[in-house]
Amino acid sequence: MKSELLNKLFECVEFGKINLESPYPPQxxxxxxxxxxTREALESGITxxxxxxxxLIAAMDKVGQKFSEKKIFVPQMLLSAKAMNVSMEHLKPYFADGSVKRKGVFILGTVFGDLHDIGKNLVGMMIEGAGWEVVDLGVDVKIDTFVNKVKEYPDAPVGISALLSTTMINIKPVIEAIKTVSPKTRVIVGGAPLSAEFAASIGADAYGKNPQEGIKWLESIYRS
Structure with missing residues (x-):
């Protein structure tokens, strides 16, 4: 019974089956x-x-791998992330009382001047699905907002996104401000116009081409 319910939940997340009313996937x-x-699993005594x-983590790992191999694309990935989020809502009370431990906190936001959030949201959902607590600051995030949140969570890595070549240059002063108040804070950047070379040139610690790369980088931090 336990393994059957966990396998069913794994499949729901892998294929993006959110709830009973959801027509997707057709099968x-x-x-x-x-x-x-998830509700049934908790009621049956599964921890x-x-x-x-x-x-959840196992399914999102498989989803990320399929995305990396171009077996699925962003729409399918978003549905999987939404299914995972619905399940996570049932688990949040257990996170709050400490009975379930997260790997750590990840601060995330789109740089000031940029209002795009689809990529950021996808990254946030994938990273949450990998076992991290995501503090999402939203879009058009000012330097002071990032800095204040880093002061609140001094051990948390930071993710900064930009979708425009005109706004990606705004990431550098954010990183400089973060490193000034917390030199040990590690920052990963991402977004369509960015590259590993650009990330290195502005003082970022890492560049995430896709959510899966971001998760792998966070896992390396978690293990170190």
């Missing part, structure tokens, strides 16, 4: 989704930790 139409199965690690 799972009319079937319970991540919402209902939140097992749900997180054996179903």
């Amino acid at each position: 799972m139409k009319g079937m319970p989704g991540a919402d209902e199965i 939140p930790d097992e749900i997180l690690n054996k179903a």
Whole structure:
């Protein structure tokens, strides 16, 4: 029973089956989704930790791998992330009371002057699905907002995104301000116009071409 429910939840997240009403994917139409199965799993005595690690994190890892291999694309990935988020809503009370541990906190935001959020949101959902607590600052995030949040979470790595070549230059002063108040804070940057070379030139610690690369970088920090 336990393994069956965890396998069902894994499949719901992998294929983006959010709840019973969701028509996607077609082959799972009319079937319970991540919402209902997570509730059933908790009621049957499966621990939140097992749900997180054996179903959600494992499924999102597979989704990220499929995306890297170009077997799925952004729309499918977003549906998987939404299914994972619905399941996570049931687990949040357990995070709050400490019965389920997160790997750490990740601060995320789109740089000031830039209002694009689809890529940022996708990264945030994927990283949350990998077991991190994501503090999403939103879009058009000013330097002081990043700095104040780093002061609040001094051990948290920071992710900064930009989608425009006209706004990606704004990332450098943000990194400089962060490093001034917290030299040990590590910063990863991403977005369509960016590159590893540009990231290095502005003082970033890493460049994430896609969410999966960002997760791998965070995992390397977590293990170190």
